[in-house]
Amino acid sequence: MAPAGRRRALTQDTSSRHDPELRAAARHFGRRRFFSVTAAAAALAFAADLPARGVAAGTELDxxxxxxxxxxxxxxxxxxxxxxxxxxxxxxxxxxxxxxxxxxxxxxxxxxxxxxxxxxxxxxxxxxxxxxxxxxxxxxxxxxxxxxxxxxxxxxxxxxxxxxxxxxTAPATTAAAAELTYAAVACQAYHDGYFTVHRHLAQDDVDVVFHLGDYLYEYAVNSAGGAREYTDRKLPDLFNREARTLDDYRLRYALYKSDPDLRAAHAAHPFVVTWDDHETENNYAGAISENNDPPQEFLLRRAAAYRAYWENQPLRGAQQPSGPDMQLYRRLRWGTLAQFDVLDTRQYRSDQAYGDTLHPPGPESDDPARTITGATQERWLIDGWRDSGALWNVMTQQVCFSQRRFDVGDGARTSMDAWDGYRASRRRVLDGAKSAGVDNLVVMTGDVHVGYAFDIKEDFDDPASTTLGSEIVATSVASGKDGAEKPGNWDTYMKANPHLKFYNGRRGYVRVTVDRQQARADYRTVPAVTTPGAPVTTAASFVTEAGRPGLEPV
Missing domain, CATH: 2.60.40.380 (Purple acid phosphatase-like, N-terminal)
Structure with a gap:
């Protein structure tokens, strides 16, 4: 999510973002072919120095x-x-x-x-x-x-x-697990505040944690730690620049993981991680950077970011990157109770429409060829639903899935970086869920630094249309600083989006308890992150019953 006031600049038609041939290459020929033409050096730079698996290269340090x-x-x-x-x-x-x-x-x-x-x-x-x-x-x-x-x-x-x-460990795939409690977190900008949310999460009784992206931010962190305003210590100057190189990203993970509250959460619970944009660069789309960097340069940067991400997360060898490519999407099951489809909505997406500005839906954003997942991942998702024997199918991903209008009335703007900017992609996914017979669809989302509860509608412009599932949006751990319980645009958003059941702007996490009858979401929030040690409370709770899609307050 871009910070306030930061927008991708519109450039002349000669730029990489608006060059028709370049956009066609990125969109229609696919990222892999694009990479092979423009950034072959990346594969060499990020593969040649790796030891064979299980073989000790070099000399041993006692x-x-x-x-x-x-x-x-x-x-x-x-x-x-x-x-x-x-x-x-x-x-x-x-x-x-x-x-x-x-x-x-x-x-x-x-x-x-x-x-x-x-x-x-x-x-x-x-x-x-x-x-x-x-x-x-x-x-x-x-x-x-x-x-x-x-x-x-x-x-x-x-x-x-x-x-x-x-x-x-997860239950056996055929086990009729009675209950599962999981947490969802996202967006932990170190420079925006303390990770108090993680301290409370470490003390909560959950089975697994899903991190939905923006584990770190590429932005500079000054010697005082930004909003943390350290007075008893000083961070090295090497953090006070945007991360671009492999060393930069590795050091940024070291800074974040030096936080005791984040370490406590990792030690207490197994994590299932996926990225969004800031682990690499704000609002990038596939091989296209925010700032119109030449694709061959950006893919080198992406290769560095992906490698540092894998090095610093509890991921399997199957996720080990090769150059700027990394298959992060994957599937986990919790017996017959729940199936989790972990998505990657960054690496394979089409370029954002309308210069990535807030914009009403239009011909460019509604182009059927546009995708936020890529065709291969989309087929994998829908095929997985057809094969699923789980009661609950949970799609854990990054950006708002449900329609989110920023204005009341005709011509309302929506985010071109979220699924609203890829409506044909969303339609295919929802049609795939229906054809697969998915009765209990839950979408878990991060990115927006607020807590939302959405009903997923057959037609978002018709409040009376069928409800197909529920979207639970986790607010940020620290990004956006302290926030507000009721942001200034609260009334507008609630009026513009009848399917929006809850909107809260504090920091926190979501705890979801799933059993054979229902799924319950508890929105856990703290009043401040710019000072350490804030208490946690439950801002709201919602339930969706098995076989009856839609969220109801508790």
Whole structure:
């Protein structure tokens, strides 16, 4: 989401954004072919220095010689399957240095997974290699676990032992799981405030956390930490610039993961992550940058951002990027109770219509050839619904899915960066859900720094049309600073969007409890993030009953 006042500038027709041939190449021939023509150097730059999987390249660093705690960025787990989970950490005794304070040598690291927090019953243990080529990050895919149970894990490098993390596996795919509680978070601009929301999330009893994008922001962070206004310490100047290079993105993750509240949330719960725009650049679309950078240059930047993202998240090897390409969309199941389709609405999308300005729907935005998911991901999503045996089908993604009009009356503007700018794409997805017989559709969304509750309508311009599902929009962790319970445009938005049931502008997260009868969404908010330690309350709760789409207040 662009900050207030920042808009993608309209340029002359000779720019990369408006060149008809370039736009046709990006839209019709596909990003992969476009990449092969203009940015072959990216694949070489970001693949040639990677060791073969399981092969130790270079020389070994004796972990006993690491003088300071290498686990400064914490630990994490993610993508729980019935018999497997991913464990993550990154060795960085000096996290604010590009190399994390370690030489260009690989480091053997021991890991343990236990049935209890005291590690009296070790279930699995092994040795992983932290390669310098991956910035000494670790991605351990532990297999052969029992489905539907809690585990504890930790890492050891020399005499240094990480904190203890708590994770869990999903139930067996055929298990009739009775209940699931998950949380959704998004948009955590470090420079806009403290991650108090994550501290409360760490203390909440949820099974899994879905991070819906903008895990970090590419924007500069000054020495005072922006709105945090540090007086007791000073951040290095290297953060006070926009992230563009691999070192820049790696260091930005180090800054964010140095936050104790974010580390606590990761240690407490497994995360399922997907990105939006700011992990790379604000409002980029496929191979097209916000600021009209030559595509070959932007794809190099995207390759750096994607690689740093994978290095710093609990993701499996299947998500490891190749150059500027990374298949992030994937599917997870929670027995027969819920299926989660995790989308990527950035990498494959068509360029935003009308110069990415707020604009009423029109011929450009309604072009049937336009897509926000790409054709392959769209087919994958709809085919997955046809094969789903789950009671609840949850689409976890980034930008507002439901229509969101910013004005009352004819000619109302909508966001060209959200699904409103890709209405044909939304129509195909909804028609696919209907044809697949999806009765209980829930869409989870981030991006907009407010909490919304939408009914998903067959025809958003007809309030009496059939309700097809529910959209639950998580507000930001910190982006937008403190916000307001009732923003100044509250009345306008509620009048312009009859399917909008709730609108709150505070920071927080959403906790969703799903069982065989209903799904309940609790909007958890804090009154401030520019000062630390704010309490959390439930601003509102809504329920949608199985077989009866639509949200009702509790």
């Amino acid at each position: 972990a006993a010689r690491i003088p300071d705690d290498p686990f400064t960025l914490g630990i994490a787990s993610g993508d729980p399957l019935p018999g497997s989970v991913v464990l993550w950490s990154r060795l960085a005794p000096d996290p604010y240095e590009p190399d994390g304070g370690l030489p260009g040598q690989y480091v053997p690291v021991q890991w343990e997974l236990a049935a209890d927090e005291r590690f009296a019953t070790i279930v699995r243990r092994g040795l992983a290699i932290a390669y310098p080529e991956y910035n000494h990050s670790l991605h351990v895919e532990v297999e052969g676990l029992e489905p539907g149970r809690v585990y504890y894990y930790r890492f050891r490098a020399g005499s240094w032992i990480s904190g203890t993390g708590r994770t869990r």
